[in-house]
Amino acid sequence: MPNLTRRSFGLLAGAGVASLAMPFYARAQGKPRAVVIGGGAGGATAARYIAKDSGGDIDVTLIEANPTYTTCFFSNLYLGGYRTFESITHSYDKLASNYGITVINGMAMMVDRDAKVVVMADGSKVPYDRLIVSPGIDLIYDSVPGYSAEAAEIMPHSWKAGAQTQLLKAKLDALENGQNVVMVAPPNPYRCPPGPYERVSMFAHVFKEKGFTDSKIIIIDPKEKFSKQALFQEGWAKYYPGMVEWYGPDVHGGLVKVDPATGEVETDLDTFKGDLVNVIPAQKAGMIAEKAGLTNETGFCPIDPASMRSKADDTVFVIGDACIAGDMPKSGFSANSQAKVAAMAIRGDLTGSRVFPAKYSNTCWSLIETNDGVKVGAQYAPTEEKIASTSTFISQTGEDAALRQQTYEESVGWYNGITADIFGS
Amino acid sequence: MRLQIYTQAIWRPRVPSSNRVRSSFPQTTRALIFAGLTAIGALTSGSTFAGDIQQGEKLYKACKACHQIGEGARNGVGPHLDGLFGRVAGSIDGFKYSNAMKAKGEDGLVWDEASLDQYLAKPRAFVPGTRMSYLGMKKPEDRTAIIAYLKAQSVAAPSVDPTAAAPARAEIGSAAMQIEGDAEYGEYLSSECVTCHQLSGHADGIPSIVGWPNEAFIRALFEYKSNIRTNQVMQNMTLNLGNEEIAALAAYFGSLDPK
Numbered sequence: 001m002p003n004l005t006r007r008s009f010g011l012l013a014g015a016g017v018a019s020l021a022m023p024f025y026a027r028a029q030g031k032p033r034a035v036v037i038g039g040g041a042g043g044a045t046a047a048r049y050i051a052k053d054s055g056g057d058i059d060v061t062l063i064e065a066n067p068t069y070t071t072c073f074f075s076n077l078y079l080g081g082y083r084t085f086e087s088i089t090h091s092y093d094k095l096a097s098n099y100g101i102t103v104i105n106g107m108a109m110m111v112d113r114d115a116k117v118v119v120m121a122d123g124s125k126v127p128y129d130r131l132i133v134s135p136g137i138d139l140i141y142d143s144v145p146g147y148s149a150e151a152a153e154i155m156p157h158s159w160k161a162g163a164q165t166q167l168l169k170a171k172l173d174a175l176e177n178g179q180n181v182v183m184v185a186p187p188n189p190y191r192c193p194p195g196p197y198e199r200v201s202m203f204a205h206v207f208k209e210k211g212f213t214d215s216k217i218i219i220i221d222p223k224e225k226f227s228k229q230a231l232f233q234e235g236w237a238k239y240y241p242g243m244v245e246w247y248g249p250d251v252h253g254g255l256v257k258v259d260p261a262t263g264e265v266e267t268d269l270d271t272f273k274g275d276l277v278n279v280i281p282a283q284k285a286g287m288i289a290e291k292a293g294l295t296n297e298t299g300f301c302p303i304d305p306a307s308m309r310s311k312a313d314d315t316v317f318v319i320g321d322a323c324i325a326g327d328m329p330k331s332g333f334s335a336n337s338q339a340k341v342a343a344m345a346i347r348g349d350l351t352g353s354r355v356f357p358a359k360y361s362n363t364c365w366s367l368i369e370t371n372d373g374v375k376v377g378a379q380y381a382p383t384e385e386k387i388a389s390t391s392t393f394i395s396q397t398g399e400d401a402a403l404r405q406q407t408y409e410e411s412v413g414w415y416n417g418i419t420a421d422i423f424g425s
Numbered sequence: 426m427r428l429q430i431y432t433q434a435i436w437r438p439r440v441p442s443s444n445r446v447r448s449s450f451p452q453t454t455r456a457l458i459f460a461g462l463t464a465i466g467a468l469t470s471g472s473t474f475a476g477d478i479q480q481g482e483k484l485y486k487a488c489k490a491c492h493q494i495g496e497g498a499r500n501g502v503g504p505h506l507d508g509l510f511g512r513v514a515g516s517i518d519g520f521k522y523s524n525a526m527k528a529k530g531e532d533g534l535v536w537d538e539a540s541l542d543q544y545l546a547k548p549r550a551f552v553p554g555t556r557m558s559y560l561g562m563k564k565p566e567d568r569t570a571i572i573a574y575l576k577a578q579s580v581a582a583p584s585v586d587p588t589a590a591a592p593a594r595a596e597i598g599s600a601a602m603q604i605e606g607d608a609e610y611g612e613y614l615s616s617e618c619v620t621c622h623q624l625s626g627h628a629d630g631i632p633s634i635v636g637w638p639n640e641a642f643i644r645a646l647f648e649y650k651s652n653i654r655t656n657q658v659m660q661n662m663t664l665n666l667g668n669e670e671i672a673a674l675a676a677y678f679g680s681l682d683p684k
């Protein structure tokens with residue numbers, strides 16, 4: 001790649017602080033332009049809020065690679081048979097028709113931050129005054145020896161929703177009693193901390209429904225503990241006794257490799273054979289973030305906790321899974337929350353509108369078995385060095401069935417609420 | 426007068442409505458009409474239908490936070506329930522109904538035992554898009570009981586203007602109630618709420634919060650803040666909200682019309 005998108009970090013940080021003090025106001029010729037890369041939980045929300053709240057004073061463009069968006073959230077419920085694929089797939093039509101957003105269907109290949117233009121795969125250029133980058137994650141395939149983009153056709157990751165999710169569902173539905181699933185769980189940090197374990201619950205639910213008493217689900221985890229662990233383990237023992245086996249690193253001793261040809265997952269301790277293997281590798285910010293020179297050595301993007309502004313460039317904001325959001329987990333709820341802070345800051349920059357202090361929140365619901373939902377959540381505020389949690393909560397073990405059902409119903413309401421908030425209504 | 430209304434309600438032919446599921450109907454309806462008749466007999470003959478009504482009173486606790494009933498009842502988060510039997514759905518002037526409920530009324534839905542029985546069983550199935558954040562009452566005998574209680578309590582017509590503001594009283598959140606909420610600030614703060622609570626006012630699994638009376642809104646948030654109401658998400662959300670913020674949110678959401 002040409003060097004024009006990369007600039008030295010130190011130099012930039014200095015430049016950033018200097019120009020932060022001078023707000024940017026509407027250009028003489030035409031409206032100021034906000035461009036968003038990535039039409040997911042973060043990007044589509046940001047585009048909608050800028051357009052909606054600026055009442056037409058800012059020209060908003062959303063660049064998205066895919067014609068429709070399938071949510072990762074509730075994709076596990078699709079695997080479990082609770083949702084159709086259509087019900088978790090959303091169109092960009094309302095963003096264009098009801099909010100006047102220009103939706104460009106195409107891949108952004110790089111960002112020339114000096115010229116303030118996004119360069120598309122077809123060579124076309126999209127100029128911006130403020131840029132939001134919300135590309136989600138890319139998978140680091142070789143973090144799991146033996147795994148690759150090609151291997152994912154046999155051992156799906158399904159950690160980006162779409163064809164991968166459908167592939168995993170087809171493979172799950174084709175299993176017979178006595179056949180086993182092996183999941184290779186991801187290392188931190190990854191999107192949706194409880195996601196792998198909710199998915200395991202959905203695998204088990206499908207087995208139970210079909211009366212598969214001889215099938216097992218084995219989890220090879222690089223982590224010593226995981227999100228909502230006590231809640232999941234209580235639920236697995238209650239609903240799926242003997243079906244789920246979780247192995248942390250102190251037991252399996254480390255992952256050696258996976259073999260797509262044989263379905264084997266080799267660890268220091270033993271080799272596990274899966275009739276279906278779900279490999280969820282390590283993750284980093286979507287490639288455009290790195291190409292734009294917004295990432296650091298962690299593979300994710302440092303931001304200013306009070307505004308979501310990139311530490312590398314004060315005209316660029318990074319939100320969602322791609323950013324380093326301190327105590328906030330990588331979730332759709334978090335991305336949506338961060339998007340609103342960034343949208344407000346951009347309106348402040350471009351039109352001088354009021355900027356209120358940033359507030360963030362997150363709640364992640366998970367389904368363990370029909371009508372048994374659990375949740376974990378927190379509120380956050382910016383400090384000097386990070387977005388810090390100010391209060392947290394989590395469902396308790398041993399809660400009664402009515403409360404768990406209410407929690408599940410709440411998650412369905414949340415899904416309808418957040419998708420209306422992201423894609424408009 | 427009372428008796429007349431009751432009889433009318435019971436014998437009024439069922440309103441044709443595409444949403445009615447006939448297959449789940451006959452058994453319970455017949456039982457209900459019978460129970461209803463018995464109840465009328467009991468009421469007019471001076472004795473009471475004690476078992477049911479007492480059970481109904483207990484069950485009514487779930488409704489009380491939003492609905493007032495009996496003399497002087499006013500609209501709150503939900504419409505008052507006086508004169509309910511024989512009332513056209515969505516017809517109280519000045520109450521912010523969902524479009525769905527208003528449409529039902531225009532289609533001819535009238536509240537009587539049969540229609541209430543269906544609505545209470547699963548409100549969101551019977552009136553999709555209703556603002557009422559109630560999941561439903563599964564047991565037919567519970568529904569019979571609460572309907573009997575509602576009947577016993579509901580007077581034919583409200584005795585005061587139900588849209589008039591309630592007199593001020595010393596209560597939780599009263600400091601915030603004194604503040605004139607800044608709706609613009611509320612709109613900004615609302616972005617945290619609308620991740621779950623739909624601006625359209627639709628309630629599915631998450632309560633509808635648009636178009637509430639100011640005081641009811643403020644009271645509810647303070648009840649979460651002080652752990653009188655228990656929902657972990659809401660307790661957490663309200664933790665850092667001060668009077669100014671709560672008043673602003675109440676002003677903003679109160680100014681919206683449900684769809």
Ligand SMILES: Cc1cc2nc3c(=O)[nH]c(=O)nc-3n(C[C@H](O)[C@H](O)[C@H](O)COP(=O)(O)OP(=O)(O)OC[C@H]3O[C@@H](n4cnc5c(N)ncnc54)[C@H](O)[C@@H]3O)c2cc1C
Nearest residue numbers: 038040041042065072073108135136192320321331332333
């Ligand atoms: C199984 C699973 C379950 C989950 N469950 C939940 C849940 O219950 N609750 C919850 O809150 N979160 C959940 N999540 C997490 C949630 O999906 C993500 O955190 C969220 O989608 C992040 O939003 P984002 O905007 O950062 O990225 P995304 O939503 O992934 O959006 C990124 C978008 O950018 C596009 N894009 C990327 N690069 C480019 C480019 N160069 N040019 C053009 N377009 C580009 C992509 O096509 C994509 O549409 C779950 C995740 C998984 C995998």
